[in-house]
Amino acid sequence: MKHRHLIALALAAAILPAPVASGATERKVIGRSVDGRPIVSWRQGDPKGDFRVLVVGSVHGDERQGMRVVxxxxxxxxxxxxxxxxxxWTVKTANPDGTALGTRRNARRIDLNRNFPFRWDGSLNGGYNSGPRPASEPETRAIMRLSRRVGFDLAVWFHQPWGRTLAPCDGQRRWAFLYARLSGLGTGGSCDHGRYPGSAVSWQHQATGTTAFVVELGPGLQPRAVINRHARAVIRLAKRMK
Ligand SMILES: [Zn+2]
Structure with missing residues (x-):
């Protein structure tokens, strides 16, 4: 394991330039997966911007089209x-081991989107295994650290394959509905009562006051026009919220 860590560190040093001055991209390793893979965030846009957006392309390693949006x-x-x-801020994958293996869960077979501390439910297992305790997984903690440090105003998390924007049933819903209009990916007409225990978005909303919701892209390979529309919709939504 130590050896693998060293390799990952060396790789990260080779591919990640030092943080750069305003206006450019700042890449940062915000944490490491169970198997030592770097979790990388890119910071772009207005470096003085006080409206802060996070977009996560994938947290379930077998749902990958959001990585194209990122x-x-x-x-x-x-x-x-x-x-x-x-x-x-963009994170292509919050679950690099799952992405590498093509699996929903991380390398310890834990569903990271059930591992966050808000309304964590220890009874979940199988595909929704929530882990031995809240925030037991290093990937979860990396996102928590980033979220606390930056204090995002908006967070959009991409999943598949339901083909719906999931609108939370509280004050955040209007923004999810607007996103649905801007992206063309409807909500199905109502808000989403399923408060998934230990999910990333519910923790972010509760812990840091972030407007956070899930976009479930459709199944399989998405047309390029769809990918482009989502990439634009995130920015258009941020402009409206600001
Ligand atoms: Zn998912």
Missing amino acids: ARLRQNLAGRGGPKGIGV
Whole structure:
């Protein structure tokens, strides 16, 4: 394990440039997975922006199309820059072991989206295994640290394959509904009463006051136009909320 850590560190040092000055991309290793893979955040947009956005492309390793949305968003922000006043953090995958293995859960077979401390439910197992205790997993803790440090105003988490924007049934719903309009991915007409125990979005809302919701892209490979529309919708939503 130690050896693997060293390799991962060496790789990270090789591919990650030092943090750069304002206006450019700042990449940071915010934590490591169970198997020592780096969890990397990119900070782009207005470096002085006081409206702060987080976009996570994937937390279930077998739901990967959101990673394309993140790639597109990064490209857009690198090319055209972003709107004034908005800082954008992106994490392609919060579950790099699951992404590498093509599995929903992390390397210890824990569902990271049930491992967060808010309304954690220790009785969950199988595909929804919530872990031995709240925030038991290093991937969970990496996202928690980032969230606490930055204090996001908006967080959008991509999943698959339901093909719906999930609108929380509280004050956040209006923004999820607006996202649904901007992205073209409807909510199905109502808000989502399923308060998933230990989920990332419910913890972020409760712990840091972030407006946080899930976007469930459809199954399988998504058309490029859909990916592009979501990348644009995140920024358009941030501009409306700001
Ligand atoms: Zn999912």
